[in-house]
Amino acid sequence: MTAKSAKKTTSAKKLTTADIVAELRQKIATQILLPGAHIPEEEIALTYDIPRAKAREALATLEDRGLIVRIPNKGAVIAAVDMASTYHLYEIREVLDGLAVRLATQNTTADQWRDIEAQFGEPFEASLKNGDIDSHIATIEAFRRRIKEAANNPVLSDMIDRLHDRTAVTIRRVALLPGRAQEGVKQYRAIVSAIVQGDADKAEACARILNRSAREYIERYKNFVF
Incomplete structure (x- = not known):
């Protein structure tokens, strides 16, 4: 997930954290987001037009579900499939x-x-x-x-x-x-x-x-x- 490739979500209805998590889960499942891809907190905030706190909450949920891992000095990346x-x-x-x-x-x-x-x-x-x-x-x-x-x-x-x-x-x-x-x-x-x-x-x-x-x-x- 990169700032260049991410499309900012534009909707009259503000997305909830659950909405964002569901969309990211789908992108991981269909490999729009590939294992090992960096998924920065600030990019999620920019893409979905949400506060950084909500972006952190979404990442925490993905981590809890085993879909991302935190790597020191790199941040969150999509978990590998082994x-x-x-x-x-x-x-x-x-x-x-x-x-x-x-x-x-x-x-x-x-x-x-x-x-x-x-x-x-x-x-x-x-x-x-x-x-x-x-x-x-x-x-x-x-x-x-x-x-x-x-x-x-x-x-x-x-x-x-x-x-x-x-x-x-x-x-x-x-x-x-x-x-x-x-x-x-x-x-x-x-x-x-x-x-x-x-x-x-x-x-x-x-x-x-x-x-x-x-x-x-x-x-x-x-x-x-x-």
């Missing part, structure tokens, strides 16, 4: 995502998932065949948001968000690995099918299989992911 920590994060995701899916299944009826079921039908596979990885991932993200809402557990939701922030870059990379996206199509459909059936045990098991499979792909293709 194999060891990502692998450990996926181990935890397997458990937390499984629990979220279980709770979502128990808290809802089949009819509440018909739209998601349709999205994971032909459009989901078509986006992959057409090379539209952004739409493909958008469908997955919409499903994950619905799961968190249906699980209705704020503590669990916060923990999942923190893990997702630190694995978002890897998710996009893994989706491009040979055969991974095609395998993921089957696995996501299996989760949705189990939820529609109201089978919480099966839904949780399928969610854990999905995460375990992604972790195995990371291990197999680590030289391409990192």
